[in-house]
Structure formats: structure tokens, C-alpha cells
Amino acid sequence: MAQQDFDFIRQLAYRESGIVLPDRKQHMVYSRLSRRLRALKLSNFNQYCQRLEDDGCELINFINALTTNLTSFFREAHHFDYLERHLVPQWQQRRNRRLRVWSSACSTGEEAYSIAMTLAKHFPPANWDLKILATDLDTNVLDKARDGIYNQEAMANLPKKLLDKYVEPGPKPDEVKLSESLKQLIHFKQLNLLGDWPMQGPFDLIFCRNVLIYFDLQTKAKIISQFRQLLAEDGHLFIGHSETLHNVSSDFKLIGQTIYQPQHAALARQRLGIGA
Ligand SMILES: C[S@@+](CC[C@H](N)C(=O)[O-])C[C@H]1O[C@@H](n2cnc3c(N)ncnc32)[C@H](O)[C@@H]1O
Structure with missing residues (x-):
């Protein structure tokens, strides 16, 4: 993932969800969004960033992929x-x-x-x-x-x-x-x-x-x-x-x-x- 793609991704995530993605999360972002690339049959993150710009419907999948959902019954x-x-x-x-x-x-x-x-x-x-x-x-x-x-x-x-x-x-x-x-x-x-x-x-x-x-x-x-x-x-x-x-x-x-x-x-x- 090129730095400019990661920067685009984190700016979008911040704007849409408030979620801050520091550099140390780049690997996590890579692995979570790779699934979206495969589903959309895209070969690189640059194409995925382009898709996010062109197709408003992908935004929801993007956000769903980036959230961390760990939870459990009677946690804490x-x-x-x-x-x-x-x-x-x-x-x-x-x-x-x-x-x-x-x-x-x-x-x-x-x-x-x-x-x-x-x-x-x-x-x-x-x-x-x-x-x-x-x-x-x-x-x-x-x-x-x-x-x-x-x-x-x-x-x-x-x-x-x-x-x-x-x-x-x-x-x-x-x-x-x-x-x-x-x-x-x-x-x-x-x-x-x-x-x-x-x-x-x-x-x-x-x-x-x-x-x-x-x-x-x-x-x-x-x-x-x-x-x-x-x-x-x-x-x-x-x-x-x-x-x-x-x-x-x-x-x-x-x-x-x-x-x-x-x-x-x-x-x-x-x-x-x-x-x-
Ligand atoms: C780690 S889970 C916490 C679940 C539960 N509250 C617990 O403590 O077990 C964090 C949740 O926050 C949600 N989340 C992240 N950004 C959000 C936002 N901007 N608005 C609402 N929910 C958000 C995620 O989708 C995720 O399900």
C-alpha cells in the first residue's frame, strides 16, 4: 500500500467515522481492506481508492471493514x-x-x-x-x-x-x-x-x-x-x-x-x- 493511498484511506475514515488511523495501524488497514479488494476484483489499493471516490456505495463496506467490533456478554x-x-x-x-x-x-x-x-x-x-x-x-x-x-x-x-x-x-x-x-x-x-x-x-x-x-x-x-x-x-x-x-x-x-x-x-x- 503506497503512503498516498494510506493517507487517502485514513483521511476518509476520519472524516466519515472519527476513527483515527495512526501509521502503526497500516498493517491492520491493509489486511482488513484486502478483503474488499478481492471482493471487487481490484489488483491494488490505488484502484480501491479510486473506487471509493467514484462509487459512494462502497463507503459503507469500507467503514464496516475498518471498525473493530470486539465485544462479549457481560464484558467489564x-x-x-x-x-x-x-x-x-x-x-x-x-x-x-x-x-x-x-x-x-x-x-x-x-x-x-x-x-x-x-x-x-x-x-x-x-x-x-x-x-x-x-x-x-x-x-x-x-x-x-x-x-x-x-x-x-x-x-x-x-x-x-x-x-x-x-x-x-x-x-x-x-x-x-x-x-x-x-x-x-x-x-x-x-x-x-x-x-x-x-x-x-x-x-x-x-x-x-x-x-x-x-x-x-x-x-x-x-x-x-x-x-x-x-x-x-x-x-x-x-x-x-x-x-x-x-x-x-x-x-x-x-x-x-x-x-x-x-x-x-x-x-x-x-x-x-x-x-x-
Ligand atoms: C470495540 S467495539 C465495542 C463494543 C462494546 N461497546 C463493548 O465494549 O464490548 C467498538 C464499536 O464502536 C463502533 N464505532 C466505531 N466508530 C463509531 C462511530 N463513529 N459511531 C458509532 N459507532 C462507532 C464500531 O463499529 C464497533 O462496533
Whole structure:
């Protein structure tokens, strides 16, 4: 891959997704986009860059190829513990029975289904208006998420109670399928964190985990300030294990391990002597 092709590719990726591709990622870009070259029967990256310029439809495949979609059920389990131990009891006290949670870079859906499994038993649809919005830029991962079909191994570590309640046999012997009752709680939609967001909020909880690492400071700051606008005054924001809002935003206060609240809500908690 010539340097000028890599530069074209990274500028396009940055413009369309906010994803920053430093020089050290050139090998990864090469191997991920080689598949597109083969599919389009192109013999070099220069031709592929030309195709991207001439054919707007290739852009979606380009972005899908470049995203990193690693995820798993109950990844970073401490967030789900916090949800169950601290937020569920708080939310159960509410008069207003509306709950909104957003998994904002949901990949293949494991994060959203883990949220649904944590909340479903506490907030039955007959009594609660619980909705989980799950969005991602990559259209391929969203198709998989909507299907809700996973390899059995992906759920090997889930407690038997959850498996019995929410997991059914899948179409193939080594596959399993998540129950309709869980699926009904989740709306999967394509959304670019870099673009305009149509949602009104307010959200009680936003998961934005393991995606900020791909963005530069300016993009992170813009996204975090938009989260602040959409988050309820007493809402929470969960970010990934290697991410921080330190030097990114002063709108949020760290109240637990990669768990944030809007600044003033966190101060009110302190005054009331409520720990994380
Ligand atoms: C590593 S996965 C994280 C999945 C999940 N949140 C977790 O922590 O397990 C990162 C996801 O961010 C998505 N992504 C990257 N850039 C994005 C953007 N600009 N807008 C929305 N999603 C984006 C990718 O498609 C990918 O599915």
C-alpha cells in the first residue's frame, strides 16, 4: 500500500467515522481492506481508492471493514454489578416508570442483551416502560445483533439462571438464540456518533464503552458534551476500561470505576453522603 493511498484511506475514515488511523495501524488497514479488494476484483489499493471516490456505495463496506467490533456478554462485569446493586434499587423507587438506556457502540449486540438480561426481571413490561436503544456505525454488526443468534461458546460463562430464562436453541447445533422477550426491549439502529443524533432523551444510563479510544480529543469532547445534553440530571455514563474523561470533559464526575455522573448530580450525592 503506497503512503498516498494510506493517507487517502485514513483521511476518509476520519472524516466519515472519527476513527483515527495512526501509521502503526497500516498493517491492520491493509489486511482488513484486502478483503474488499478481492471482493471487487481490484489488483491494488490505488484502484480501491479510486473506487471509493467514484462509487459512494462502497463507503459503507469500507467503514464496516475498518471498525473493530470486539465485544462479549457481560464484558467489564463491574458495570453490570453496579447496575444491579445501585441503579436498579434507585430506579425501583421511582414514581415515573420510564427507563431509557443507550448502548451507543453496541457492536454485535452482546452489551445490549447483557443490559436487558440485568434489567428485565426487575422491570417487567406490564409495570415499566423500559427501552434499550442500541446503536452502532457498522451495519454488518447490527444485522447480527438484530438476529440475536450467537455461538454457544459466547455464552458459556453465563449463569444457568439466565441461560434457562433467556436463551433458546439456535438454528444450528452449536448456536443459541436470545428470547423474544429480551429482543422486544431493544431497538437496534444505525447511528454515527460523529453525526447528528435524532434522539430526544433523557437517558437514565448511557454505555459508551471501548469506542472513545478510536477518536481524537476533539471528537471525544464533542460526543461527551452531546451525551451530557441527552442524559437525565441523575443519569450515569459508563465508559470502557482503558478510557477516561480526564482532560476531555468537566461536565462529568468520576464516581466509580469508569462510571460517571453529571457534575452537579455527583455533588448532590456527596452532600447526601451517598457513596458509589
Ligand atoms: C470495540 S467495539 C465495542 C463494543 C462494546 N461497546 C463493548 O465494549 O464490548 C467498538 C464499536 O464502536 C463502533 N464505532 C466505531 N466508530 C463509531 C462511530 N463513529 N459511531 C458509532 N459507532 C462507532 C464500531 O463499529 C464497533 O462496533
